[in-house]
Amino acid sequence: MPARAPIAALGFTIKSGWTAAVVVAAGPDDPRVVGVHRLEISDPAVPESRQPYHEGFGTARGNDATLKRLVTSVERYGAASIATFIASHRSDYAIRGAALVVGSLVDPATIANDHIRIHALEGQLFREVVRRAAEAARVDTTVWRERDLYRAAAAALKTTESALKSRVATLGRGVGGPWRAEQKCAATAALMVLHSIG
DSSP states (O other), rough: TTTTOEEEEEEEEOOOSEEEEEEEOOOOOSSSEEEEEESSSSTTTGGGGGSSTTTEEEEEOSSSSHHHHHHHHHHHHHHHHHHHHHHHHHOOEEEEEEEESOOOOOOGGGGGGGHHHHHHHHHHHHHHHHHHHHHHTTOOOOEEEHHHHHHHHHTTTTTTHHHHHHHHHHHHHTSSSSSSHHHHHHHHHHHHHHHHHT
16 A cells, blocks of 8 residues: 555445445545445355345245355355455555445344345345454444435535435446446445544
8 A cells, every 4th residue: 555545435235145345535625436346245156145044935044054054155255255355445545444334234033024034134144244354354344224324424424315315426427337226325335434534
C-alpha cells in the first residue's frame, strides 16, 4: 500500500451463496466507487453448498455429516474469497471498515416455520462467514438490515432518502458492471462507514 493511500470502505450485500461487494474511496470532493464485484461465498464446484440447509424444496437437511461437510465447505471457500478480495484492494487503499447488508437479523432458533427457518440459517451462515473473514483481515464490520438502511443512511448523512438514492445511482455511472439494488445497498453501506470515520 502506498504511504498515503486513499481511504476506502467496503460494502457487502449478502445473498444466498454470494455477495455483491463494492469499494468506495473517499475523494477530495465526493466519494467514488472504485470497485464492483460479485464474490462467491459457496464453492461453485459444490452446487448444493449454495443452500446447505435445504434437503429439497422447503425441506430441511438433517443435522448429519452432509450438512457439516457443506457448512465447512462454505466457511472455507467463503473465507478465502473474502480474504483475497480484501487483500487485492489493500495494495491501493487504506480500508477503514466494512458494512454488511442483510435481509434479516432474526435468530433462526426463534422461527417456528421450518422453511423460513432454513432460509434464516443460511442467511446467518453467509453473513457470519463474510463478517469473520473481514475481521480476520483486521477490518471492523457493522451490519445493517436492508429495510432500515436507506432511512438510517439518510439521517446520518443529513439528506432525504430520495436524494440519497439519486446520489447512489449517480455513483454507479461508469462502474463497468451491474449497478442493481444489491450494488446500491452495498455502496450506501460503504458510504455510512466513510461517514462514521469522518
